Amino acid sequence: MKLRILILYVLLLFMLAFQSSNDYLFQVPSNFPKPSYDFSKNALTSPKIQLGRALFYDPILSRNNMISCASCHSQFSAFTHIDHALSHGIEDKIGFRNAPALMNLAWQKLFMRDGAVNHLDVQALAPISNPVEMDENIVQVASKMQHTFIYPQLFYAAFGDSNITGENTLKAISQFMLTLISANSKYDSVMRKEVLYTAQENNGYLLFKKNCSSCHKEPLFTNDSFMNNGLSVDTTLNDYGRYRVTNNAKDSLKFKVPTLRNIEFSYPYMHDGRMKRMADVLNHYTSGIQKSKTLADELKTPIVLSPNEKVDLTAFLLSLTDKTFLFNSKFFYPKELFLNSSKD
């Protein structure tokens, strides 16, 4: 029984492999710039993406085999930790930050809210080793997987080598994450001149371009830089953002500008998840800005938005929701792989 499923699966992988050049598997949306990820060092193939998807959903990556990447990054909330201000991991230990939504990672250069991670490939090492997230280490992960029935075969199918290395594990996880492209919101359709905005959305778009897009830059809705957007310091966390990495006073209280795509579903907001609703966010920008040395120039004079304008701006932000991303079956839990295949 197991064997039949495996044979079927391997056959499927082979079929997919024939049409699997990087260009086919990674299509740059027509309204997007060139990605920053260097695919020449890790060209996408279907078997590698499928392996990465299995790893992303498999709690084998954690010490007690209970927490997977998806525990904190679930698809229906744009791969963030829905409802949790601070993410919680192994044995329900509370983390330090809010889990960011994961999408369009191929266009990002630095990762984490403070940019502590310099390449997507090595990102997974952080949650795997974090004592309040997965509390495991990559040596153990590789060794646990080597002793399973399925993984040596999946690694062989992907890399031509059933010996599981850290490099191949990380590259496969990266491959799956690189495929998480969100570029099918109403906004994108409008940009591709397929549909039109309503008058309200259009007004919201104008307000957005005037007040927000210097940081939340189109079409990715982030300029991939670190900014202080005027949040007060939570003294229970004392998180100074980018400063933790650079130790440079100029970076104090700066956090990565997050994308606003799928913002409707990725609440709560900000690095510590302090805001639950979009209205809280807009009120912050109009009347909650805390002055400090590193506050961004754009926010030094308060943004003025009337109640009606806030509604319009919100209508625009909702047009960034991409249902084809949130419900794309390619990103689902790979049940065809995990059911019927015991782990030992």
Add this chain to the structure above:
Amino acid sequence: MRSIKGLIVFLLLSRALFSSAQSDRIKVSINLNISNNELILSDTTGQMNENTSFQIDVLKFYLSNFRFYKNDTLVFQEHNSFHLFDEAIPTTHHFIMENSENTTYNKVVFNLGIDSITNVSGALGGALDPTNGMYWTWQSGYVNFKLEGRSNKSNTRNHEVQFHLGGYASPNNSLQTITFNVKNLRDIKLVLDADNIFNNIDLTTQNHIMSPCKEAIKLSKIVAQSFSCNQ
């Protein structure tokens, strides 16, 4: 079946390679000097003077980017040149560089640690695979040099001493370049003098470095200066 064919092809190819070009092999071996004893991990205690003793539990470091010069002209550079020395694994205490041309040189240069470009190149394999335990997880970057042990001078719990030296980005780039003017050696014997490292650190105040910082740079320089080479 395929693997047997592959093996035959491989054997034929390698024969062809070895017989045609006069291959030139440069061997590098790395030894440790600890109070003039050979080190056996967790076993040998160095006694530098009456007051200071130390014991090494873990000693791992990268030597990389070996290049050879003749009167300042580059004559040979090892391709994919990353070597992880691990005191606990004797096979890592020497390695051989194959050079297809028979070159003469009078200067060898290499790095202690991993260069910044490699540090931002994502997941890498072999000596650079993160399963080697020389990669920081919470903040990207390789640990260039790792020394863990004990010294009576250190007033930490169990007299522990822990140095994880790394950092590739300015202003905390701790990569060191080591140069030796040597004769045209085919058998390079490097010696790392542990006494010299410990003699130059005040273990009462400095016994713990775990992230890129000024102290890491300072100590990396001391480590680099503690290497010597046969002439």
